[in-house]
Amino acid sequence: xxxxxxxxxxxxxxxxxxxxxxxxxxxxxxxxxxxxxxxxxxxxxxxxxxxxxxxxxxxxxxxxxxxxxxxxxxxxxxxxxxxxxxxxxxxxxxxxxxxxxxxxxxxxxxxxxxxxxxxxxxxxxxxxxxxxxxxxxxxxxxxxxxxxxxxxxxxxxxxxxxxxxxxxxxxxxxxxxxxxxxxxxxxxxxxxxxxxxxxxxxxxxxxxxxxxxxxxxxxxxxxxxxxxxxxxxxxxxxxxxxxxxxxxxxxxxxxxxxxxxxxxxxxxxxxxxxxxxxxxxxxxxxxxxxxxxxxxxxxxxxxxxxxxxxxxxxxxxxxxxxxxxxxxxxxxxxxxxxxxxxxxxxxxxxxxx
Ligand SMILES: NC(=O)c1ccc[n+]([C@@H]2O[C@H](COP(=O)([O-])OP(=O)(O)OC[C@H]3O[C@@H](n4cnc5c(N)ncnc54)[C@H](OP(=O)(O)O)[C@@H]3O)[C@@H](O)[C@H]2O)c1
Numbered sequence: 277x278x279x280x281x282x283x284x285x286x287x288x289x290x291x292x293x294x295x296x297x298x299x300x301x302x303x304x305x306x307x308x309x310x311x312x313x314x315x316x317x318x319x320x321x322x323x324x325x326x327x328x329x330x331x332x333x334x335x336x337x338x339x340x341x342x343x344x345x346x347x348x349x350x351x352x353x354x355x356x357x358x359x360x361x362x363x364x365x366x367x368x369x370x371x372x373x374x375x376x377x378x379x380x381x382x383x384x385x386x387x388x389x390x391x392x393x394x395x396x397x398x399x400x401x402x403x404x405x406x407x408x409x410x411x412x413x414x415x416x417x418x419x420x421x422x423x424x425x426x427x428x429x430x431x432x433x434x435x436x437x438x439x440x441x442x443x444x445x446x447x448x449x450x451x452x453x454x455x456x457x458x459x460x461x462x463x464x465x466x467x468x469x470x471x472x473x474x475x476x477x478x479x480x481x482x483x484x485x486x487x488x489x490x491x492x493x494x495x496x497x498x499x500x501x502x503x504x505x506x507x508x509x510x511x512x513x514x515x516x517x518x519x520x521x522x523x524x525x526x527x528x529x530x531x532x533x534x535x536x537x538x539x540x541x542x543x544x545x546x547x548x549x550x551x552x553x554x555x556x557x558x559x560x561x562x563x564x565x566x567x568x569x570x571x572x573x574x575x576x577x578x579x580x581x582x583x584x585x586x587x588x589x590x591x592x593x594x595x596x597x598x599x600x601x602x603x604x605x606x607x608x609x610x611x612x613x614x615x616x617x618x619x620x621x622x623x624x625x626x627x628x629x
Contacts, residue, residue, distance in 0.1 A: 325366025326608040328588050331490025332532045333467050337400055339608050341369045343592040344385050348377035350596055355388035361598045365605040371592045373404035374422050382429035391431040402437035412444035419455040423464055438465040439493055442472045453484040475527035489533055496537035498581055498624045499550045505626050512629055535589045537582050562623035566616050575600050579607035584617050
């Protein structure tokens with residue numbers, strides 16, 4: 277793996293991770309360089325992107341998912357370089373949706389990665405369906421047609437994961453169950469999940485769908501952390517106590533559903549990036565201070581904050597910038613202290629009772 281680091285006696289992040297997640301989740305390859313370096317405390321270490329199991333499945337996925345919603349902003353050569361960098365960093369999990377770029381994002385991605393059987397085996401592909409122009413549609417007919425379109429555009433014959441993109445008020449869970457059965461038995465989809473769903477909506481699906489729901493993709497960032505705040509401010513009179521999601525965080529942990537935070541750098545609903553933004557002076561000061569301590573960028577710390585949560589989340593990053601992509605991947609190696617996590621949480625204006 278690309279990222280080579282020097283293992284020194286003060287590399288606490290690695291040790292904490294190794295203890296916390298064990299060797300299957302964090303694999304260290306230690307080797308001595310041909311020419312020994314000066315200090316006998318120093319060995320060269322190569323690390324592989326930390327992985328987690330997706331939900332209750334046996335699918336081992338990198339902790340960073342690469343979101344492809346914005347890949348249509350790149351030229352062909354930029355897109356090729358972008359996907360190659362992601363693979364070099366061990367970020368081989370790609371998140372799509374049938375609606376991104378009206379389908380163009382999936383096509384651009386398939387071309388950029390030069391999809392063929394050999395490439396396909398080395399990557400994990402997730403896509404989403406259920407959003408239509410002006411409505412949501414979880415009908416069997418639409419789910420099946422959508423997956424066929426996705427597979428064609430991605431130039432593959434299977435998806436590792438299919439998510440239902442946004443709740444459909446007119447959902448008939450029996451139909452979803454039939455669609456999932458058809459997709460599973462035909463081999464077109466291996467694992468199933470949801471996005472933007474509350475516990476009771478998932479419960480309704482689970483009454484009929486026999487496949488495990490392995491993931492729930494939800495908006496979550498340091499500045500959009502209501503699912504965390506409402507659990508801290510239980511029964512208080514302040515706004516942070518408002519439960520907007522039916523305790524989805526606890527529900528997902530209880531049922532081993534992997535939370536995939538989307539828009540991890542945005543505040544509001546695509547209002548902008550909070551990093552380096554004058555609207556968040558205290559937060560940026562705190563993140564910069566902690567970034568300097570770990571000798572990483574603010575981008576790395578923003579992702580490390582999500583990864584520090586014990587729910588073992590898989591943030592879906594949206595940058596198309598190669599350096600920022602690498603910085604996001606570096607978060608796999610950073611384990612913030614409890615104090616640092618809370619300091620960042622409070623610096624964003626989140627309150628403690
Ligand atoms: N399930 C859902 O409903 C849902 C909704 C939205 C998105 N998603 C998924 O989540 C992924 C991520 O969403 P997103 O793109 O909104 O997330 P994001 O990672 O929060 O935002 C990325 C955007 O912020 C910009 N940016 C500027 N400064 C940045 C910095 N310092 N660090 C990182 N990014 C910076 C990026 O520009 P540069 O490219 O120049 O870095 C890019 O345009 C999407 O690709 C998609 O797969 C899912």
